[in-house]
Amino acid sequence: MNNKILFFSAGLMCIPAMLTAKTVKKQKDNKQRPNIIFIMCDDMGYGDLACYGQPFISTPNIDRMASEGMRFTQAYAGSPVSAPSRATLMTGQHSGHTHVRGNKEYWSNSKTVMYGNNVDYAVVGQEPYDPAHKILPEILHDNGYRTGLFGKWAGGYEGSASTPDKRGIDEFYGYICQFQAHLYYPNFLNRYSRAMGDTAVVREVLKDNIKYPMFGRDYYKRTQYSARIIHDKALEWIDRQDAQHPFVGFFTYTLPHAELAQPDDQILEGYKKKFFVDKTWGGQQGSRYNAVEHTHAQFAGMITRLDAYVGEVMAKLKAKGLDKNTLVIFTSDNGPHEEGGADPTYFGRDGKLRGLKRQCYEGGIRIPFIAWWPEHIKAGSVSDLQFAFYDLMPTFCDVAGIRNFSKRYTNRTLPGDGFDGLSIAPTLLGNDAAQQHHDHLYWEFHETNQIGVRRGDWKLIVVKGTPRLYNLANDIHEDNDVAAQHPGIVNELVDIIRKEHTDSPMFKVTLPYNNRNFY
Incomplete structure (x- = not known):
């Protein structure tokens, strides 16, 4: 395998007169x-x-x-x-x-x-x-x-x-x-x-x-x-x-x-x-x-x-x-x-x-x-x-x-x-x-039936259709679900999910409940 490549390279080196101006330009561009x-x-x-x-x-x-x-x-x-x-x-x-x-x-x-x-x-x-x-x-x-x-x-x-x-x-x-x-x-x-x-x-x-x-x-x-x-x-x-x-x-x-x-x-x-x-x-x-x-x-x-x-x-x-x-x-x-x-x-x-x-x-x-x-x-x-x-x-x-x-x-x-x-x-x-x-950034995964959205410091996790909201600025470990305190943010991030998700018959996930009042 190496011999073939080396022979080809050597061949190019032996026939510079045959190289067209276009080929020379391409080699110069490639080198950069x-x-x-x-x-x-x-x-x-x-x-x-x-x-x-x-x-x-x-x-x-x-x-x-x-x-x-x-x-x-x-x-x-x-x-x-x-x-x-x-x-x-x-x-x-x-x-x-x-x-x-x-x-x-x-x-x-x-x-x-x-x-x-x-x-x-x-x-x-x-x-x-x-x-x-x-x-x-x-x-x-x-x-x-x-x-x-x-x-x-x-x-x-x-x-x-x-x-x-x-x-x-x-x-x-x-x-x-x-x-x-x-x-x-x-x-x-x-x-x-x-x-x-x-x-x-x-x-x-x-x-x-x-x-x-x-x-x-x-x-x-x-x-x-x-x-x-x-x-x-x-x-x-x-x-x-x-x-x-x-x-x-x-x-x-x-x-x-x-x-x-x-x-x-x-x-x-x-x-x-x-x-x-x-x-x-x-x-x-x-x-x-x-x-x-x-x-x-x-x-x-x-x-x-x-x-x-x-x-x-x-x-x-x-x-x-x-x-x-x-x-x-x-x-x-x-x-x-x-x-x-x-x-x-x-x-x-x-x-x-x-x-x-x-x-x-x-x-x-x-x-x-x-x-x-x-x-x-x-x-x-x-x-x-x-x-x-x-x-x-x-x-x-x-x-x-x-x-x-x-x-x-x-x-x-x-x-x-x-x-x-x-x-x-x-x-x-x-x-x-x-x-x-x-x-925003977006993820979904059907095996665990989860969807994730990050917008700034806000992170929404949807597990089997249930939204959970976290503020990564002060909760990097995602311990404190604050969805009940911020229903407006939840609604905005759910809207992103509905915009970004396209249905897949092979990889199905449960979308958030179709209800503007989650809590």
Whole structure:
């Protein structure tokens, strides 16, 4: 694969006389366009990093990103759970508009495949993104960016109309299905590579892993650790990039999501010594979570391991001379989880916020968010700008110099198509005066039947149709429901819900009672 790319590059270098003036101009323009690396981890809470106040876990590389870049204190995921949160990022639509609003999965069927003595599903994945609506990698690819995605896709099942090969991705390696990603030593991973001549997503069988069972003690004899394999593929992809072609990488790492499993190396051993008195967990085979010992050490080790991966990405960019022209973002897809033996209470993982993954309270949706871009972002800056994942599409387009993207890419034949975000590029570049602000932010999630609206300091949570109002200015933990004292505010925020929500037959939520006098 590398030889083909190097030969092609060398060929261009040997025939400069054949380059047209238009090609030369395009190369010059491309050289000036910034690269983007978007690192999104899985289920990391607002308080899981040292730079956000975590006292037990070491994250020196991410902390350095924050000290050299901008740390956001009021950034939000698109949803309190994985697939729909990623959908808001990819579609530029909030969860009242976007097609994928939950973890609807395609893997429970009668057809199976054997890997050694292990039974696995013949088809895996989630509800596909609407193929009629343009997503972020497609837009960037259409405008000259090389695109790579390494980690979780969660935007369609194998063979559907929305897999990486069909949605603007040049190189993909990881999990099509987020349910498969529950195993860190899986039977297979998915690949799509234009450079290798792939015409569709394929499965790469992990031959050393399938010698051992998927569950039980012998599972830990498996040696092919998916997080490391995926990360190495991401590094190899960066190695193939150059200053003449802008690129965007989506590094959607599975760490620190359960299961709690990783190599028993210096990182893990160090935390085993630190958390001498630790917990065990018995496993949950139906969810593909193996039993685990030393749960606190395992969780802390996963975050420090992720931090080491971030450090390697930054080092690779610097070694390639690409660091100064690359915007790097680090964030999480939603709030912390309790799955697989994780213990968010012990670590204070909600960062003093109420709620966990799957809840529209602050703990389920407020996330760490750090942006790093030498010579563009002021080192050590902190921003309290309120924004959500659906703002990243216009931000990336803004940074990439793609103008009027919403007009160009709205599908006029698709009812209600459009985009909900605002670019946060002015804030990144220190131009607060030019920054547009949302009147409100919006979330909904059908599994817990919750809707959330934030307008300024007011936060409305609707649980099974019942509105609850909180003032985040003096109640960040959302303990005191003041809806009865402010019925007018409740009515105004309910009106926002009725404006923003579009019905979805697959992902139904209960709207607030149709009664102007709630109390």
